[in-house]
Amino acid sequence: MLSEFGAISARCASGVRGGSMLVPLLILSTALAAANIGKHGGIEVPEFGEPITNLTVAIGRDATFECIVVNLGNFRVGWVKADTKAIQAIHEHVITHNPRVSVSHSDHSTWYLHIKNVQEEDRGQYMCQINTDPMKSQMGSLDVVIPPDFITEETSGDTMVPEGGTARVSCRARGVPPPRVMWKREDGQEIVVRDHTGAKSKTHTYQGEVLKLTKISRSEMGTYLCIASNGVPPTVSKRIHISVHFHPVIQVPNQLVGAPLGTDVTLECYVESSPKSINYWVKDPGELIIPSEHHEMTVRQKSMFEAEMTMTIKNIRREDLGSYICVAKNSLGDVESKIRLYEIPGNDRHVDQYPDERITSDDDYGTEAYDDETENDNVKSNRVPDRANKWYANDGKTVVANSHASIAKHTTALTITIIFLHLFKTIL
Numbered sequence: 001m002l003s004e005f006g007a008i009s010a011r012c013a014s015g016v017r018g019g020s021m022l023v024p025l026l027i028l029s030t031a032l033a034a035a036n037i038g039k040h041g042g043i044e045v046p047e048f049g050e051p052i053t054n055l056t057v058a059i060g061r062d063a064t065f066e067c068i069v070v071n072l073g074n075f076r077v078g079w080v081k082a083d084t085k086a087i088q089a090i091h092e093h094v095i096t097h098n099p100r101v102s103v104s105h106s107d108h109s110t111w112y113l114h115i116k117n118v119q120e121e122d123r124g125q126y127m128c129q130i131n132t133d134p135m136k137s138q139m140g141s142l143d144v145v146i147p148p149d150f151i152t153e154e155t156s157g158d159t160m161v162p163e164g165g166t167a168r169v170s171c172r173a174r175g176v177p178p179p180r181v182m183w184k185r186e187d188g189q190e191i192v193v194r195d196h197t198g199a200k201s202k203t204h205t206y207q208g209e210v211l212k213l214t215k216i217s218r219s220e221m222g223t224y225l226c227i228a229s230n231g232v233p234p235t236v237s238k239r240i241h242i243s244v245h246f247h248p249v250i251q252v253p254n255q256l257v258g259a260p261l262g263t264d265v266t267l268e269c270y271v272e273s274s275p276k277s278i279n280y281w282v283k284d285p286g287e288l289i290i291p292s293e294h295h296e297m298t299v300r301q302k303s304m305f306e307a308e309m310t311m312t313i314k315n316i317r318r319e320d321l322g323s324y325i326c327v328a329k330n331s332l333g334d335v336e337s338k339i340r341l342y343e344i345p346g347n348d349r350h351v352d353q354y355p356d357e358r359i360t361s362d363d364d365y366g367t368e369a370y371d372d373e374t375e376n377d378n379v380k381s382n383r384v385p386d387r388a389n390k391w392y393a394n395d396g397k398t399v400v401a402n403s404h405a406s407i408a409k410h411t412t413a414l415t416i417t418i419i420f421l422h423l424f425k426t427i428l
């Protein structure tokens, strides 16, 4: 019996060596049946102890089938891949040429088929056979699952679209089972989707391989994540940046800015632009202003497309008065906005022109008037008072550190002067 089996094994092995991986199942069945002669009617008939557990294994991992047989006696256990009829192993011998396959057993009752580093072609039904007559067999299936992976050619890269246009980005992933794709915004904001009727809806996650953003607005600009998952780790994600391009716009909070000579004043322009604009300041009628100690400039980027540009003119001189233009320029065009800087009379003169007369000068009345006007009328257009607490003489020395204290002092002096003049008139 052993020798017969051995002969068949040799035949199988030679078949494999001959280059054919596929040994007809018939040969094995015949072999097993032949090996079975004399066992009919025996008391100890082999039986399967329990069904083979189906396996689901991620590609690259190892799989082990377990075939439990009771009363095997002198019979043999073989493993056959059902779809290809390729004999994997007979008893303790591996028949297939697949180097990843091995067999082992414990106590003659539990027979293992090991498949290392599982590949897609390993997927299928595996049959555990006992060479009884008729042959006994049971099957277990191996499912090979594959984690998701993006198909580069069918997955979008960063995208640019004009405002009002349609951004269509796609993410396709392969994997087993087929992955599902969903979209999220990286900044956690909602995605605006519009159906065919144009009705808008907002969602934090959008399901589908293709994300279509129609009539896109600048607020939809940002980084989108497409995430593919199929239950097989790891889940994969890809960042796709959607830029929305538009002609720059400028908003000016204060188009009229009044300030006394000798003070610092800050002009502000709010720019929206994508792609980012080049921003600069021009003194009307057309002199480009270079950043300097006299003209301090900042551009603060507040979002992907919003920027705040400021220019602080230090220690305003008469020649600084006039119109300033902030300009924003990108590839789609340029825009400019004008700010007029005018003098609020009074304070400059006692500082710059009549420093010796400042206590009794009529100009001090102007100081007070300016202060009141500022509070009431110029709130919208004049931001100077906040910054007017330090005034400078031409030599750069601080003349008055706190305008309000000094005004109070000056007003008292002025009131006394006026009362004195009235008295004087009355007497005359």
Ligand SMILES: *[C@@H]1O[C@H](CO)[C@@H](O)[C@H](O)[C@H]1NC(C)=O
Pocket (backbone or CB within 6 Å): 051, 052, 053, 054, 140, 141
């Ligand atoms: C294995 O899967 C097959 C279907 O492919 C099923 O008929 C059988 O019952 C499963 N076996 C076990 C042990 O769950």
